[in-house]
Amino acid sequence: MFKTKGRASSPLMRRQAAYGIAYITPGMLIFLVFCIAPIFMTVFYSFTQYNLAQPPEWINLENYQKVFTNSQLRRALFNTVIYVIITVPLQTLLAMFVANFLAEYLNNRYGRFLRSVIFIPTLASYVAAASVWEVILASKGGLLNEILGIFGVGPFNWLGEPTSALICVSLVAVWKSVGYFTIIFYAGIMNVDVSVREAALIDGATPSQRFWKITAPLLKPITYLNVTLGIIWSFQAFDIVYKLTGGGPFGATSTVAYIIYAYAFQDFRIGYASAVAVLLLLVILLVHFIQQHFFEGKED
């Protein structure tokens, strides 16, 4: 970026380049030390037996052999994929609709208030959010069952049944994150040229047409960002699971990130946990490439 190809750089350009390098060095060092180096260290540890109490011992692919035959991990990976499939589309679409509603119909003080309200769950810690939902979803005396009971429905053991537990955990995650994605979508919509929307309005486009034909296509870069972040964060789901179900019942909500935590920080099987982490990284990269291809394909 500092040197033009095929042209000798001038002293001015060299000086500018030197300044540029100097400016970005602290940031780059932090990035290298705290982001890049740990990735390489994780890859290295994944080939070792390491428990913090002894130096790492190189064991070739033994951890990976175990990882691929680990039924618990297979189940966690399956749960994680289901979790991603539920949360990412739901939170993305919900956020997009809410943002569009706020921008189109509530671009006033009420809308500003509503934006703040929607954003509140994002500000709450996962532990606090999970504690609240624990009370709501409790099988006996839980708020949801009490309300359903008024209509003669239930009670249901929301967190005690495998299917409903995973769905509940996913929905709580959507509730927690939808505010964040709404704000990003809202900012994107407000950046859409007003004349485009006005032209559609004059041409007699219905609200549905305006949303699907105008707003949604123009929000594609924002959608790409939100889907990417959503997928990455969902694959790393841990806090909400840890607090709400502890991975149960019968492993129905255990996720890969939860398994990594248990292996690494309960048993100190750092090498094994690293192998799982590398596997998770590869899965996320694979999904990301598929997603990138999908979005690029649409653009073409």
Place this chain on the structure above:
Amino acid sequence: MKKVLALALALMLCVGMFAGCGEKSASQNIEGGTQTSDTQTGGTSGDPAELTLWLPIYQFGDGISDEEFWNQKLDAFEAENNCVVNLEILSWSDYATVIYTGMLSGAGEGPDVVYVTETYDLINAGLLAPLDEYITEEDQEKYVFLDQGAYNAEGQLCTWPMMAGNPCVVFYNMDMLAAAGITELPTTWDEFYDVCVALKETNPDVWPFIQSWGATNGVSAMLASFWPFFFQAGGTVLDDQGNLNLDSDATLEVLNFINKLKADGIFDDSIVTMDDPNGKFVNGEAAIIINGTGNAATYTEQGINWQCSLGLEGSGGLATNFSVDSLAVASYCEEKALAADLIKYITSAECMDDYHEQIYGMPSLTTDATYTEPEPFQSMYTNDADKMHVVPSFEGSASFMDQFQQNVQGMLMGQLTPEQVIEQTMTYYNEQIVS
């Protein structure tokens, strides 16, 4: 000028970052704890010997701090032994990780004497020195829980109990029992079952007996829900060779009993969720709970009319589990005899009587101690100490217990039999956990 200033700031950031990654100085705070070395000694001969002592924080109230307490106590030891003890009080946050990495760093960085909770990896890595040669006959007579420390493969004692207690006992809400016409506490599993049935029939809206198979992790789930019954069934966690011994008749007996309680409606479906069982007992929604004795004060404060028994009699007799955390000497310590003396001093009545009064109440460690636990617990420690068992540390214990908990959940949901719980857990343990 602006550019020069910006460059200088960038340089400072880089230098600061490298400095941050540098070696820890002797006076640096670590992991939320503090180091309180008053004196640093040189390495020349004739200087007093130096020991580094790592202890966790136990003062959770407003009283004297751990640091202040131990500094006062250690003055006498330092004067008597012409040595310097560098004390570090650690927070409980990531305690085991701090200990592991500290000890792996070795002499100069890690502790000479350290408070340990998980011992398997440390002993297996040879990081804890055997203490047998420092134990006298007098010690064996005086220290009540000495044999509850952790041993290495050669059968040598490597840890010296410092905090032993909080056994899991059975708490009963006596008002609920009285309402069901029960006046005497059950003593056997069969009697216990009958009491649960009677409670259920009297008041179907409460939990007669509550457990926590949906706890955050297997260690927490098994603590009060499995281990007391396991020891009552005569189970031993490790066999004579130190191998895991949980695919046993005792395990099966316990699982069958738990399964029966679920099948007969003593437990409901919420037993596999994270509903707080202790909260239910405190709120008067459950009649019986097995929990650590440390919860008794809360029950009293909440106005629960409770009584408790040490446990039930199973096929192996009356028993329960309790917790033991210990002190250990690092194998790289150059003053092992002095370190062993320091451990004896810390765990002596001279220190622990005051410690239990001022910092954290626990059963006394020595026969000459004057501190007593409130009743009925003091009587339990006096009369039934031999019925309290510690769950020893073993390889991959946390993962094993997670898997066991998960499979028990499957059993309670009707998807696995007790035999399958044992078989599947052991298969997983042998294939995935054991190195």
